[in-house]
Amino acid sequence: MVEEIAKISINKVSDSRLPNVDWDNLPFGKVFSDHMFTMDYFDGQWQNPEIVPYGDISMSPATSVLHYGQSCFEGMKAHKDNEGNVLLFRVNDNIKRLNISATRMCMPEVPEDVFLEALKSLLNLDRGWVPSMDGYSLYIRPFLIATDPYVGIRPSVTYKFMIFTCPVGAYYSSAVPVKIETEYSRAVRGGTGYAKAAGNYAAALYPAKLGQDQGFTQLIWTDAKEHKYIEESGTMNIIFKIDGKLLSPMSGDTILDGITKRSVLDIARSWGMQVEERKITVQEIITAFENGSMEEAFGAGTAATIAPINRIHFNGQDYLLPNAGENDFSLKILNHLNNYKKGVVADEFGWINSI
Numbered sequence: 001m002v003e004e005i006a007k008i009s010i011n012k013v014s015d016s017r018l019p020n021v022d023w024d025n026l027p028f029g030k031v032f033s034d035h036m037f038t039m040d041y042f043d044g045q046w047q048n049p050e051i052v053p054y055g056d057i058s059m060s061p062a063t064s065v066l067h068y069g070q071s072c073f074e075g076m077k078a079h080k081d082n083e084g085n086v087l088l089f090r091v092n093d094n095i096k097r098l099n100i101s102a103t104r105m106c107m108p109e110v111p112e113d114v115f116l117e118a119l120k121s122l123l124n125l126d127r128g129w130v131p132s133m134d135g136y137s138l139y140i141r142p143f144l145i146a147t148d149p150y151v152g153i154r155p156s157v158t159y160k161f162m163i164f165t166c167p168v169g170a171y172y173s174s175a176v177p178v179k180i181e182t183e184y185s186r187a188v189r190g191g192t193g194y195a196k197a198a199g200n201y202a203a204a205l206y207p208a209k210l211g212q213d214q215g216f217t218q219l220i221w222t223d224a225k226e227h228k229y230i231e232e233s234g235t236m237n238i239i240f241k242i243d244g245k246l247l248s249p250m251s252g253d254t255i256l257d258g259i260t261k262r263s264v265l266d267i268a269r270s271w272g273m274q275v276e277e278r279k280i281t282v283q284e285i286i287t288a289f290e291n292g293s294m295e296e297a298f299g300a301g302t303a304a305t306i307a308p309i310n311r312i313h314f315n316g317q318d319y320l321l322p323n324a325g326e327n328d329f330s331l332k333i334l335n336h337l338n339n340y341k342k343g344v345v346a347d348e349f350g351w352i353n354s355i
């Protein structure tokens with residue numbers, strides 16, 4: 001630990017908005033909990049850690065992040081167990097990944113212990129916002145932005161780190177049609193694909209919209225050079241079940257190292273399944289459809305957890321997957337992961353932090 005950070009100051013809301021929440025009509029990411037955490041970086045140090053009522057922040061129109069996108073974020077979820085404890089799932093992995101993203105975007109790291117302490121204090125204060133109903137959770141959005149009011153292009157010397165949270169219901173997770181994208185690219189070797197950098201998502205909107213106009217909910221990204229290898233599905237990692245075996249493209253430069261995917265594969269291995277993480281060609285996927293060995297395909301990511309795919313479009317042709325049945329691996333792993341996150345099954349991997 002190089003930096004000594006001041007104690008977090010806490011300014012509570014006078015009236016909680018919690019009683020006004022309509023739990024039966026909870027749109028994803030639009031309802032915000034009472035408080036947020038903020039901390040500023042200046043003079044080469046993180047300073048002024050504060051928990052304050054959730055609200056707008058003001059900034060100069062010249063603020064660097066607004067122009068050049070020096071920004072990165074994380075996404076995680078908290079659940080409540082039967083005793084009312086707030087449970088975090090693999091939070092240290094999210095903290096480490098924020099710092100990997102920060103380094104790539106030329107931003108200062110957030111000390112891991114400060115991040116965890118901030119998150120715990122925030123969740124402790126807003127624990128009433130962590131739902132205990134089935135299918136619900138508290139989505140957590142930490143992010144880091146460049147705040148210099150300066151129009152020149154260079155790394156900012158001031159930054160803001162914030163965390164806010166949103167109670168969310170079950171993500172829409174009936175099976176979706178997807179298209180293998182062979183024209184646009186999400187990430188290139190040497191680029192920022194492995195970072196949760198804001199600009200990656202802005203750049204993906206247009207190709208995703210073109211796909212949606214053709215009736216595909218998501219794109220399956222392929223490598224930018226040859227469009228020959230499978231990379232990710234939208235903003236999720238992709239996993240196939242072929243001939244009883246799980247297959248997923250290896251994370252790397254162009255594929256974000258997803259915690260949900262890693263968890264799915266770790267649990268599957270512990271169940272004795274065969275798992276392969278490696279380069280996967282589009283042709284291999286098409287061949288698996290053609291010879292009848294393709295069993296399942298699904299996205300894996302924090303927001304949806306598991307998003308089954310029912311149709312894959314490639315080169316003018318549709319390849320169909322049967323709708324998820326109760327014996328499907330995707331459904332079993334979804335239930336298991338949900339139970340794991342809510343403390344219903346034993347924490348055999350040591351993934352849970354309890355608050």
Ligand SMILES: *Cc1c(COP(=O)(O)O)cnc(C)c1O
Binds near residue numbers: 075232235256300303
């Ligand atoms: C966040 C993200 C994922 C999923 O990561 P999780 O840690 O499982 O939430 C996958 N791909 C991209 C591009 C992402 O941004």
